[in-house]
Amino acid sequence: MTDLVFARSLFGTTMGFHIIFASLGVGIPLMILFAEIMFQRTKDVDYSVMAKRWTKGQAVLLGVAIPTGTIAGVQLSLLWPGFMEVIGKVMSLPFQIEIYAFFIEALFMSIYVYAYDRIGPKTRILSVFLIFLGATASAVLITNVHAFEGTPAGFRIENGEITDVDPWAAFFNPSFVVSAAHVAFSAFMTGAFMITTIAAYKMLKYRKKDHLFAFHRKAFILSLAIGLVSSFLTAINGHESAQMLHEYQPEKLAAAEGLFETQDYAPLSIGGFTDRETQEVKYGIEIPWALSFLAGNSFDTEVKGLNDFPEDYWPPLFVHTLFNAMVLIGSALIGLSFFGLVWKRFVKKPFPKWFLWICIPSGPLAILSIEFGWIFACTGRQPWVIYRLLRTSEVVTKSGNIGTLFFAFTIVYVILGAAVLLVLLYYFKRNTVEKDLAAAKGANSEGGSVDAY
Numbered sequence: 001m002t003d004l005v006f007a008r009s010l011f012g013t014t015m016g017f018h019i020i021f022a023s024l025g026v027g028i029p030l031m032i033l034f035a036e037i038m039f040q041r042t043k044d045v046d047y048s049v050m051a052k053r054w055t056k057g058q059a060v061l062l063g064v065a066i067p068t069g070t071i072a073g074v075q076l077s078l079l080w081p082g083f084m085e086v087i088g089k090v091m092s093l094p095f096q097i098e099i100y101a102f103f104i105e106a107l108f109m110s111i112y113v114y115a116y117d118r119i120g121p122k123t124r125i126l127s128v129f130l131i132f133l134g135a136t137a138s139a140v141l142i143t144n145v146h147a148f149e150g151t152p153a154g155f156r157i158e159n160g161e162i163t164d165v166d167p168w169a170a171f172f173n174p175s176f177v178v179s180a181a182h183v184a185f186s187a188f189m190t191g192a193f194m195i196t197t198i199a200a201y202k203m204l205k206y207r208k209k210d211h212l213f214a215f216h217r218k219a220f221i222l223s224l225a226i227g228l229v230s231s232f233l234t235a236i237n238g239h240e241s242a243q244m245l246h247e248y249q250p251e252k253l254a255a256a257e258g259l260f261e262t263q264d265y266a267p268l269s270i271g272g273f274t275d276r277e278t279q280e281v282k283y284g285i286e287i288p289w290a291l292s293f294l295a296g297n298s299f300d301t302e303v304k305g306l307n308d309f310p311e312d313y314w315p316p317l318f319v320h321t322l323f324n325a326m327v328l329i330g331s332a333l334i335g336l337s338f339f340g341l342v343w344k345r346f347v348k349k350p351f352p353k354w355f356l357w358i359c360i361p362s363g364p365l366a367i368l369s370i371e372f373g374w375i376f377a378c379t380g381r382q383p384w385v386i387y388r389l390l391r392t393s394e395v396v397t398k399s400g401n402i403g404t405l406f407f408a409f410t411i412v413y414v415i416l417g418a419a420v421l422l423v424l425l426y427y428f429k430r431n432t433v434e435k436d437l438a439a440a441k442g443a444n445s446e447g448g449s450v451d452a453y
Contacts, residue, residue, distance in 0.1 A: 027191015
């Protein structure tokens, strides 16, 4: 393995680990916000307890997201010095603004956690909304750097020198809006389905304890509703993303679908794997004309194939599998949440056990779809770190010994991930739903406000 491969593996592992906590750090605040709104609308103490418990989990996740995000920033500078030279001169605005977004998130998280019983209902909702806004803005701003890599704008390179820099043109690069929306919607989806996973498991566990079952059923229905909307929006945005690829990174779209020959009425290949030798997708299912429609909203849209580009421009062909896995999981989550809400609305019977068992993997699958999507987005841009302007191999560090760092950091992430799970399990085992409900209802029955919980 070369230093280039080790550098990409190290940074990819860091981002793959960080993105779990970053995505949940955006999605969970949305769940907390809706729980607070439901509490204020219904005065049902269960929703207040949900908000408080989810906030405790959010605090633990944020404690990991911050240092891993910092590590990713440091690794950008150390592993890709040539890339950061361009970013420093052209694309520093997102990093600068992101500091303020994080400040808002951290400030109002402190207010919400430590002053919960000292502020009014509207202030609590405002605090959670600003936590949610700060977290979402942070994710969008950092992801904008990735959007810039795929659709660079706001500068030119002449004789190796960066000229005609326009930071705002770089910031509002062509794929900024589409990329920002995709990151936000997929994070909302992930946060919702992680709650679905926990609630489904608890409903199976406490099926004979009416008060606990009712508590988790409310969380389950709320998470399915938010999960359905966010996963559907993610899918719609995915269609827009495919059209962006068709216009700005056509070889990436061709690799995603295993298309080698340029053609109109191009078919969409589902499943299978891309065979470079035979230049076809083996064992896949073809939907006639669908790729052309996906790319240009017309069945006769011409889609460029890989053979129209030099072979050293081709992304790795396994991105077809990543793309398919991402789409498959997203589609399954839409169907899962839609079925659950239809059952609740029209059948009006307890959710069947088999459905709850199917719902348990939904959260991990949502995380897995984000991982597949992130790898697809970054790997599908190769060999470019800035599309058609700067190759990844040209900007990697020459320091050496990157392999040692890769293995060391991988071990650290495994230990840290296990530690997070143990901390969450330990905390919620000691602080059960029964205790929290008793404390909240006890405060209310003694003449105090439920809000004081």
